Amino acid sequence: xxxTFKLENKYPASAARTGTFYTPHGAIQTPVFMPVGTKATVxxxxxxxxxxxxxxxxxxxTYHLFLKPGDKLIKEHGGxxxxxxxxxxxxxxSGGFQVFSLGDRRKILEDGVEFQSEIDGGAKHFLxxxxxxxxxxNLGADIIMAFDECAxxxxxxxxxxxxxxxxxxxxxxxxxxxxxPKKQALFPIIQGVIYEDLRIESAKFMADLDLPGIAIGGLSxxxxxxxxxxxxxxxxxxxxxxxxxxxxxxxxxxxxVNGVLRGIDMFDCVLPTRLxxxxxxxxxxxxxxxxxxxxxxxxxPLQAGCTCYxxxxxxxSYLHHLIKEKEILGLKLLTIHNLHFLLQLMRDIRRExxxxxxxxxxxxxxxxxxxxK
Amino acid sequence: xxxTFKLENKYPASAARTGTFYTPHGAIQTPVFMPVGTKATVxxxxxxxxxxxxxxxxxxxTYHLFLKPGDKLIKEHGGxxxxxxxxxxxxxxSGGFQVFSLGDRRKILEDGVEFQSEIDGGAKHFLxxxxxxxxxxNLGADIIMAFDECAxxxxxxxxxxxxxxxxxxxxxxxxxxxxxPKKQALFPIIQGVIYEDLRIESAKFMADLDLPGIAIGGLSxxxxxxxxxxxxxxxxxxxxxxxxxxxxxxxxxxxxVNGVLRGIDMFDCVLPTRLxxxxxxxxxxxxxxxxxxxxxxxxxPLQAGCTCYxxxxxxxSYLHHLIKEKEILGLKLLTIHNLHFLLQLMRDIRRExxxxxxxxxxxxxxxxxxxxK
Numbered sequence: 001x002x003x004t005f006k007l008e009n010k011y012p013a014s015a016a017r018t019g020t021f022y023t024p025h026g027a028i029q030t031p032v033f034m035p036v037g038t039k040a041t042v043x044x045x046x047x048x049x050x051x052x053x054x055x056x057x058x059x060x061x062t063y064h065l066f067l068k069p070g071d072k073l074i075k076e077h078g079g080x081x082x083x084x085x086x087x088x089x090x091x092x093x094s095g096g097f098q099v100f101s102l103g104d105r106r107k108i109l110e111d112g113v114e115f116q117s118e119i120d121g122g123a124k125h126f127l128x129x130x131x132x133x134x135x136x137x138n139l140g141a142d143i144i145m146a147f148d149e150c151a152x153x154x155x156x157x158x159x160x161x162x163x164x165x166x167x168x169x170x171x172x173x174x175x176x177x178x179x180x181p182k183k184q185a186l187f188p189i190i191q192g193v194i195y196e197d198l199r200i201e202s203a204k205f206m207a208d209l210d211l212p213g214i215a216i217g218g219l220s221x222x223x224x225x226x227x228x229x230x231x232x233x234x235x236x237x238x239x240x241x242x243x244x245x246x247x248x249x250x251x252x253x254x255x256x257v258n259g260v261l262r263g264i265d266m267f268d269c270v271l272p273t274r275l276x277x278x279x280x281x282x283x284x285x286x287x288x289x290x291x292x293x294x295x296x297x298x299x300x301p302l303q304a305g306c307t308c309y310x311x312x313x314x315x316x317s318y319l320h321h322l323i324k325e326k327e328i329l330g331l332k333l334l335t336i337h338n339l340h341f342l343l344q345l346m347r348d349i350r351r352e353x354x355x356x357x358x359x360x361x362x363x364x365x366x367x368x369x370x371x372x373k
Numbered sequence: 374x375x376x377t378f379k380l381e382n383k384y385p386a387s388a389a390r391t392g393t394f395y396t397p398h399g400a401i402q403t404p405v406f407m408p409v410g411t412k413a414t415v416x417x418x419x420x421x422x423x424x425x426x427x428x429x430x431x432x433x434x435t436y437h438l439f440l441k442p443g444d445k446l447i448k449e450h451g452g453x454x455x456x457x458x459x460x461x462x463x464x465x466x467s468g469g470f471q472v473f474s475l476g477d478r479r480k481i482l483e484d485g486v487e488f489q490s491e492i493d494g495g496a497k498h499f500l501x502x503x504x505x506x507x508x509x510x511n512l513g514a515d516i517i518m519a520f521d522e523c524a525x526x527x528x529x530x531x532x533x534x535x536x537x538x539x540x541x542x543x544x545x546x547x548x549x550x551x552x553x554p555k556k557q558a559l560f561p562i563i564q565g566v567i568y569e570d571l572r573i574e575s576a577k578f579m580a581d582l583d584l585p586g587i588a589i590g591g592l593s594x595x596x597x598x599x600x601x602x603x604x605x606x607x608x609x610x611x612x613x614x615x616x617x618x619x620x621x622x623x624x625x626x627x628x629x630v631n632g633v634l635r636g637i638d639m640f641d642c643v644l645p646t647r648l649x650x651x652x653x654x655x656x657x658x659x660x661x662x663x664x665x666x667x668x669x670x671x672x673x674p675l676q677a678g679c680t681c682y683x684x685x686x687x688x689x690s691y692l693h694h695l696i697k698e699k700e701i702l703g704l705k706l707l708t709i710h711n712l713h714f715l716l717q718l719m720r721d722i723r724r725e726x727x728x729x730x731x732x733x734x735x736x737x738x739x740x741x742x743x744x745x746k
Contacts, residue, residue: 041695041702046682069669069694077672077690085686296442299450313420313458317450321442322414328701329414 003185003212005244011353014362015236015263018353021213021244023089023142024183025081026056030244030265031349033251033342034059034091036273039068040084042339043273044332047086052309053339056088057142059268062135063095067119071138079140091143091268094132094174096189097150097217097249108149110166129173137179145215145248146174148189153222160193167191168205175209185212187246193218194227196234203238213244213266220249220269228255232262239263253282253345253369257362260349272338277331279323282341286370290334295320308340309333376558376585378617384726387735388609388636391726394586394617396515397556398454398462399429403617403638404722406624406715407432407464409646412441413457415712416646417705420459425682426712429461430515432641435508436468440492444511452513464516464641467505467547469562470523470590470622481522483539502546510552518588518621519547521562526595533566540564541578548582558585560619566591567600569607576611586617589637593622601628605635612636626655626718626742630735633722645711650704652696655714659743663707668693681713682706 002024009018019030035042035050038061042050050058060080065071077083080090099106099113106115112128129147136144147170151163171188178186188206192198206214216235219228232247239245244265250256251269259267272282279290283303288295290302298316306312310319310333322330345365352361375397382391392403408415408423411434415423423431433453438444450456453463472479472486479488485501502520509517520543524536544561551559561579565571579587589608592601605620612618617638623629624642632640645655652663656676661668663675671689679685683692683706695703718738725734 039694039698039700040691041700044701044705046702046705047686048682068698069690073670073690076670077688083688083691085691297446297449309419309421315450315456317442317446318413318456318458321412325412325441327412327414328417328704329419331701332417332419332705 002182005213005242007242009354010241011356011358013359014261016260016349016353016358017263017265018350019244019265021265023057023185025087025089025142028056028089028266029350031256031260031346032056032266033256033346034266034268035339036061036268036270037084038270039064040074040080042335043277044328044335045339047084049332049336050086050339051088053336053343055339055343057091058086058088059091059093060084060139060141061095061098062092062132062139062145063098064119065092065139066095066135067117067125071135075138075140079138081140089143090141092136092139092141092145093248094136094145094147094189095127096145096148099127100150108166110169112147129170130177133174133177133179137184141184143185143187143213144178146171146186146188148191148217150218150221151191151193153193153218153227155193157195157198160191160195160198163193164191164198164202168202171206171209175211187211187213187215189215189217189248190235191218194223194231196231199231199235200238203235207238207240211243213246214240215246215248215266216264217248219247225255229258229262232259232264236263251342252371253342254366254371256342256345257349257365260353260358261362272342273335276334276338279330279334281334282338285368290316290319290323290330292320302337303341306337306340307344308337310337310340375555378586378615380615382727383614384729384731386732387634389633389722389726389731390636390638391723392617392638394638396430396462396558398460398515401429401462401639402723404629404633404719405429405639406629406719407639407641408712409434409641409643410457411643412437413447413453415708416650417701417708418712420457422709423459423712424461426709426716428712428716430464431459431461432464432466433457433512433514434468434471435465435505435512435518436471437492438465438512439468439508440490440498444508448511448513452511454513462516463514465509465512465514465518466621467509467518467520467562468500469518469521472500473523481539483542485520502543503550506547506550506552510557514557516558516560516586517551519544519559519561521564521590523591523594524564524566526566526591526600528566530568530571533564533568533571536566537564537571537575541575544579544582548584560584560586560588562588562590562621563608564591567596567604569604572604572608573611576608580611580613584616586619586639587613588619588621588639590621592620593642598628598631602631602635605632605637609636624715625744626715627739627744629715629718630722630738633726633731634735645715646708649707649711652703652707654707655711658741663689663692663696663703665693675710676714679710679713680717681710683710683713
């Protein structure tokens with residue numbers, strides 16, 4: 001059956017759990033990290049690279065694809081899966097986050113958002129919950145997100161409530177206008193900035209919609225890590241147990257571990273791919289910048305014992321050379337490594353939860369890993 | 374035995390021939406096209422991509438690697454093959470072409486060339502034939518080129534002779550100072566600009582050095598195609614029959630066919646990889662620019678019937694989107710296709726020579742293919 005979530009291990013010492021979420025394009029083992037393929041490509045990688053990394057699901061951005069090349073074109077070409085040659089699950093966001101980031105060039109109305117974007121030369125657009133459901137149906141992902149208003153992390157309480165209530169109304173509309181609930185799982189998005197009572201109210205409202213999953217938005221938009229962890233802890237008892245919980249836009253190694261500890265099942269973030277393109281890599285001890293002169297003459301692999309294509313075949317001196325010379329291969333090899341690092345971390349986390357040793361694992365990982373921002 | 378050249382088919386109706394050249398890293402079927410990996414990477418591709426394309430040999434540039442990261446570093450890391458993870462044959466050029474392209478910032482002396490390059494911040498260097506032999510030994514390619522002076526296509530006769538005679542002396546020195554002729558095949562380079570008598574004199578001189586192969590330089594540096602084809606025809610009877618003949622820096626589809634017709638066995642060129650990075654692709658009917666709006670909505674593969682990863686998995690509308698959005702995947706997919714196109718052309722050429730039908734094939738190919746400069 002589509003969109004069943006089978007909870008497999010509930011880890012007694014924390015809110016962490018493992019599960020399997022079934023979609024029309026296959027099952028996803030949770031907790032899961034989803035690589036981001038903004039414009040229908042995970043930057044620098046082929047779909048085959050992603051299969052070799054064993055990415056189980058990827059994300060694509062509705063906002064970008066709606067503007068270029070247009071969701072209708074993608075539909076006419078068989079939908080995102082066929083067009084980009086990826087036949088495992090896909091999740092599309094709703095465009096909400098990007099539209100609200102436009103600042104001056106967007107106007108929030110009760111029934112939707114009017115905006116202009118330089119991506120398509122400044123044409124006027126009006127996105128409503130109903131319109132977003134049409135676009136996401138055209139794109140054809142397995143999991144689609146409801147249209148939401150992502151208020152900034154420093155919003156005052158009054159505005160936070162206003163945006164949250166609008167998000168609730170829009171989620172209800174999305175559910176009403178969703179094109180095909182058998183083909184696509186709609187996830188609503190909890191908002192409420194960093195106000196605990198608003199977050200709880202939003203969680204209850206969204207849970208009552210009884211959709212196949214639930215997401216937490218607005219927690220990587222300027223608030224502190226402490227606020228993020230606090231809100232996750234406050235929310236956890238109010239989230240449905242039997243549905244996957246998706247923390248949007250979060251995906252540093254330390255946040256993945258901390259999120260799972262607080263009951264999160266799904267994550268996405270551009271961090272691993274973006275860092276790679278600036279020449280940085282995740283290692284068990286923290287982030288490193290491959291341009292650093294200490295790598296110039298090093299015969300070591302990027303990470304000893306790592307099984308990714310980059311670490312199995314190239315040494316640090318070669319990666320240093322490629323990054324210094326701005327060679328595309330360097331960006332690609334670091335992208336492969338960084339995604340492998342996070343995907344392997346999630347596989348480790350699932351194993352540790354199942355073995356009943358996750359708290360110890362988390363403590364050890366967080367003690368060792370230095371984010372180095 | 375290393376560096377044997379086995380001539381397999383001498384095609385009676387033209388100077389075309391097929392053969393096999395044996396090197397320490399394996400045999401090369403000729404005629405062959407060599408993808409260019411300037412800085413120890415064929416831009417956008419992994420070594421595995423190149424193996425899948427069945428590239429038999431690649432080229433790397435001595436000038437760039439000498440300056441960054443330095444040939445000594447590469448030697449200490451096991452040589453080019455190990456460092457870049459490519460265990461098939463490699464050819465390195467001598468740096469001559471790049472050094473002479475520096476114009477004002479190089480000074481030609483009888484025993485070598487003094488130059489400064491912005492690549493390493495303007496440090497002074499002095500390259501001599503002996504020094505180039507050391508550098509190429511450190512890099513460790515299977516085929517190494519002698520240091521030559523590549524005079525421009527519009528050089529007058531006096532200068533052309535002077536540069537040619539210097540190139541002859543330098544080739545003799547390279548032979549004398551070559552580090553290990555059992556591990557590396559040294560090829561001398563025929564010069565003489567577009568003067569037929571100079572070219573013949575140079576061919577005879579270089580043939581007399583009796584090295585494992587012979588190259589023709591200075592034929593893609595500003596002279597016309599007609600001049601290039603004329604010089605190749607004049608040279609052919611004077612080239613050793615039993616050694617591979619390498620036409621340097623030439624590799625458009627029409628030049629490959631025309632070169633083989635005139636007795637050439639080896640080619641290299643940045644054209645397929647560079648064109649790909651500007652969004653252009655080779656098709657049997659000629660070059661196309663993927664940014665063209667006619668591809669926006671097309672469901673066709675880039676080239677019908679093509680067996681490359683790009684054509685087997687993606688349609689023109691997706692490639693158009695990737696190129697328009699400057700996505701690295703687009704550059705990579707076109708690079709794969711363009712290299713496949715040339716490598717497949719060489720496989721076709723070998724088959725047609727062996728079948729005794731190459732003249733007809735060449736006529737048909739050249740009649741159909743529009744270079745579209």
